[in-house]
Amino acid sequence: MKILTHRIELSTIDPIEFIDITDEIRKWVAAIGARSGIVSITSLHTTARVNVNESEPQLQLDMITFLKRFVARDGNYRHNDVAVDGRDNAHSHLLGLFMTETETVPVADGALVFGQWQSIFFVELDGPREKRTIHLQFMGDAA
Structure with a gap:
């Protein structure tokens, strides 16, 4: 068994x-x-989180609208008074409570194992x- 790591960096x-x-x-x-x-x-x-969901543009807009409604950005949050980086981002931390930071996807015959509509998203x-x-x-059998 091999254990291999990699990092993806991106901006939002x-x-x-x-x-x-x-x-x-x-x-x-x-690779x-x-x-x-x-x-x-x-x-x-x-x-920021990682999520498996459908990659359909209108659904993504619906998900963004849902998240904005679910936790108001302008709420009276105590974290905003003490945030270490000066960002009023308590709402972002609260949204994160309902998502995972890690997804695990099987690999079989050299390919990710997904349903027909599934994709992996980085969620800012x-x-x-x-x-x-x-x-x-990656943990498993590799060349």
């Missing part, structure tokens, strides 16, 4: 944003010669941000 432009990272992960899985195992995809941020909850990092870790 919107306060809440869904970025499809599926192709980049597929390319890495192919390392992964045959079977699992790949973990982890956001290294408390205000506190953008825009110049640098966001996603950690990938």
